[in-house]
Amino acid sequence: MHNVVIVGGGPAGLSAALTAAVAGAPVLLLDSNPRLGGQYWRTPADNFGDQNENHFDLATGLKLINSVKAQSNIQVLSGAQIWSASHKDGVSTLRVIYQGSEKIINTGNLILATGAYDRSLPFPGWDIPGVMTPGGVQSLIKGHGVVAGKRVVVAGSGPFLLPVAAGLVKSGADVVELLEANKSWRWASSILVLLENLSKIKEGFYYIEAISKGKVRARFGQAVVGAYAGENGELESVDIAKIDRNFKIKKVRNIKCDVAAIGWGFTADTSLAGALGCKQVVAKDESVVVLIDSKQQTSITGVFAAGEITGIGGSELSMIEGEIAGKSAAKFVGCAVDISRSDLIIRAKKQRFAAALIKAYPIKSGWRSWLDEQTVLCRCEEVDLADLKDSIVELGATDSRTAKLLTRCGMGLCQGRICGRFVVDLVADQLNISPTDIDRIAAVSRPIITPIPLGVLAAGE
Amino acid sequence: MKNPDAIVIGAGVVGACCALSLTNAGLKVLIIDRGPVASGTTGAGEGNILVSDKGPGAELTLAIRSRDLWFDINTDIGGGFELEAKGGVVVSRSAKGISDLKKLSVLQKENGVEVIELDGAGLRKIEPYLSESVEYGVLYPGDAQCQPMLAAAQIIRAVKKRGGSFIQGENVIAINSNAGSLIGITTDKNNYSCPIVINATGTWAGEIAKLAGSHLPIMPRRGFILVTAPAPKIVHHKVYDADYVANVASSDADLQSSAVVEGTASGTILIGASRERVGFKADLDISILRQLARQAISLFPVLSSIGLLRAYRGFRPYAPDHLPVIGEDANISGLWHAAGHEGAGIGLSPATGELITAQITNQSTFIDPTPFSPKRFQGSEYVAV
Ligand SMILES: Cc1cc2nc3c(=O)[nH]c(=O)nc-3n(C[C@H](O)[C@H](O)[C@H](O)COP(=O)(O)OP(=O)(O)OC[C@H]3O[C@@H](n4cnc5c(N)ncnc54)[C@H](O)[C@@H]3O)c2cc1C
Ligand SMILES: Cc1cc2nc3c(=O)[nH]c(=O)nc-3n(C[C@H](O)[C@H](O)[C@H](O)COP(=O)(O)OP(=O)(O)OC[C@H]3O[C@@H](n4cnc5c(N)ncnc54)[C@H](O)[C@@H]3O)c2cc1C
Secondary structure, X not given: OOOEEEEOOXXXXXXXXXXXXXXXXXXXXXXXXOOOOOOOOOOOOOXXXXXXXXXXXXXXXXXXXXXXXXXXXXXXXXXXXXXXXXXXOOEEEEEEEEOOEEEEEEEOOEEEOOOEEEOOOOOOOOOOOOEEOHHHHHHHHHHHOOOOOOEEEEEEOOOOHHHHHHHHHHOOOEEEEEEEOOOHHHHHHHHHHHHHOHHHHHHHHHHHHHHHHOOOOEEEOEEEEEEEEOOOOOEEXXXXXXXXXXXXXXXXXXXXXXXXXXXXXXXXXXXXXXXXXXXXXXXXXXXXXXXXXXXXXXXXXXXXXXXXXHOOOHHHHHHHHHHHHHHHHHHHOOOOOOOOHHHHHHHHHHHHHHHHHHHHOOOOHHXXXXXXXXXXXXXXXXXXXXXXXXXXXOOOOOOHHHHHHHHOOOOOOOXXXXXXXXXXXXXXXXXXXXXXXXXXXXXXXXXXOOOEEHHHHHHOO | OOOOOEEEEOOOHHHHHHXXXXXXXXXXXXXXXXXXXXXXXXXXXXXXXXOOOOOOOHHHHHHHHHHHHHHHHHHHHOOOOOOEOOOEEEEEOOHHHHHXXXXXXXXXXXXXXXOEEEEHHHHHXXXXXXXXXXXXXXXXXXXXXOOXXXXXXXXXXXXXXXXXXXXXXXXXXXXXXXXXXXXXXXXXXXXXXXXXEEEOOHXXXXXXXXXXXXXXXXXXXXXXXXXXXXXOOXXXXXXXXXXXXXXXXXXXXXXXXXXXXXXXXXXXXXXXXXXXXXXXXXXXXXHHXXXXXXXXXXXXXXXXXXXXXXXXXXXXXXOOOOOOEEEXXXXXXXXXXXXXXXXHHHHHHHHHHHHHHHHHOOOOOOOOOHHHOHHHHOOOOOOOO
């Protein structure tokens, strides 16, 4: 029987691996992190004390990780980074950097579970050291046990701000502000969805309790719209604005802090799926995701996808998607296993929750009015808004690709992972048009998924 | 724009230079492209402006003139396209290669190219990270570079400021003539009447010629370029192996590559480019990336630890005899071709514009234009070799 190859060791990939292996399929699980768990269950190094209490749900993760490790027909390669991939005639070729050299893996049965990363929006000063993403702050706490700073502002939008604020409070930081850009009542319209996803409410209360121990009160309809560096070049204070429903600034105050953790939800990491040629689509929240059918199969037969890359929906949706993908892939290689009705019901329930999330935490276009001409857009190549405007007004760019090539915006080290998504909006804004799906998908296309040392590349055949 | 004096089809670097030169000669120019500025090969190549890779002949004369014109254009329009007289270094490691390179550089010198021979020590003085295995090379101070997309965009901006215009998003679908004289063109959206049209559609120039009932054997020659992550200053010039020169002139369909390595202002290093004739095949060919990486490392071993960040490819427009096509159509008067510059279109575009303009306005030309004439393909069943 052929291997099922799975990329991604987060909730989706782990669930897929376990399910496929239990169904009888030998599994090869590849993950770029040194330890399994993905973003959500980012576990600390072994020699670092127990982090369980910082995490609502680490127990589930550890259990899953241990089951995967105990399963004899799962082979795990941690620290394996796929830098390039292609698909031809039913065979996917993964080119993997592993322990300093390149390994080529060919497979007819592949599950993609490459997850998501923080979504950022620019504002004046967001490039000052000390302005971070919540994910960045959290991985410092979870992975290394480091408290990023003393006076911390947590801001942006979405439920992920809660665990970050809670983690900071537990680690002894002073969370001076917790700001949600949207209004608190937004959830009211989704009350039924909330009730059927009680575990999520429990999770929310868990974090709220943790946060309130630090005497932190969340404020709604507010956002960080400016940041200032002190003499040492590091963050010293931020401007906090009351904003209207469209995110336009109403009133500003300034507050001292040394870290600002600002996030606007997540962007799916579809680079690998894109390199293989899986069809991608633009989701309701305008993020690019991998298109799947009810079996979690992508547009390519034998290539499945699960978790955040199919749409942002949290760890529980990722897990059930992983289980379904695991079954589908196992069945594809000949195992006697079927997706059950209850699998589908659970997935549908979690999907409704995900949809409610998107509805409750919209990112409104008013953020574009926070920028000034000197606001840096591309931190890698130091391109500011004036440069981008110049490429459109003076040099005649009429699409984001041309604007990018004329300014180098998004062509630096991160390959547009940070700025690509919002630059598409800013370009369209300048031209008074709406971005097309093609623009959005082109902005996340990255045939070289991660940099490969030229020496490793040269050594391959 | 009502009643342009001339229409340029194609907003690549060649179309841009033709438009600027015509505008400066007093013509009212309309540029039309089916896509945005530099959306063709100009946006998918490198910006080498080379005199080092050409042997004596019409193309070298064009290249030398063009190199100087780039600096004139820089002054004329106020820069903004990262033009830099960086200098090229060509090296060789085989006895035969060295003797060929010596011979070539002597001939180039006789034709007005500045050449400086260097031994191993001399080479490492100007390129400290160059491989110890290199013992002979030639420095060409005249080699320069620019950012081609910015060049095209800045030039078109100047054309617009001087009364020209640029329409994008219109595909030319007919060339209209009457009794052998051009009267205008038709796009998928509009009709334009005009007595002069310049076909600057690069790799697609054969299709425009076909619309006019003419034959222009321009074909694609694919090339890949590697872009590394930002690195400390390792490479100071454009450095390449002499094999490259042999490759450029080759008619072999198989893959050839000889890495030209150069550092850029932003710290990234460009390694390009391969040459192969596979039509418009778009897929990322990893074996080519590996070959380019090997060649670059053999020149600069320290590159081994630098990360490859991106790779991109483009399709060079080439004619069977590897010379650009610059001149009036064989059948229709008023239709001019400026295309087929293969891997040297960035370098050669200002002189191309000048040559086209001089002929259209009946001025004397700095070079005999005959070798570039499209008429050279007429009547012959010219098959690609
Ligand atoms: C920093 C961060 C923290 C989060 N914390 C929470 C939280 O506290 N609560 C919550 O509900 N949700 C949280 N989320 C949302 C979270 O992403 C999902 O709920 C869940 O982790 C998604 O699971 P997944 O399996 O789809 O992806 P992930 O958990 O993101 O796992 C994807 C894995 O694939 C690997 N990978 C990606 N590309 C490659 C490649 N080319 N080669 C090899 N491996 C690759 C990654 O290294 C990663 O280990 C967080 C998200 C982020 C980004
Ligand atoms: C990998 C690579 C590296 C290179 N490196 C160098 C280098 O270092 N130095 C150098 O000098 N040269 C280099 N070149 C070659 C150089 O890029 C080309 O010779 C040059 O860009 C050609 O310019 P062009 O204006 O003729 O064509 P293009 O830039 O292709 O412009 C043609 C335009 O015509 C438009 N068009 C086509 N058909 C129609 C139609 N029917 N209607 C309307 N518009 C149409 C297209 O949209 C396009 O914008 C390289 C090329 C490649 C591929």
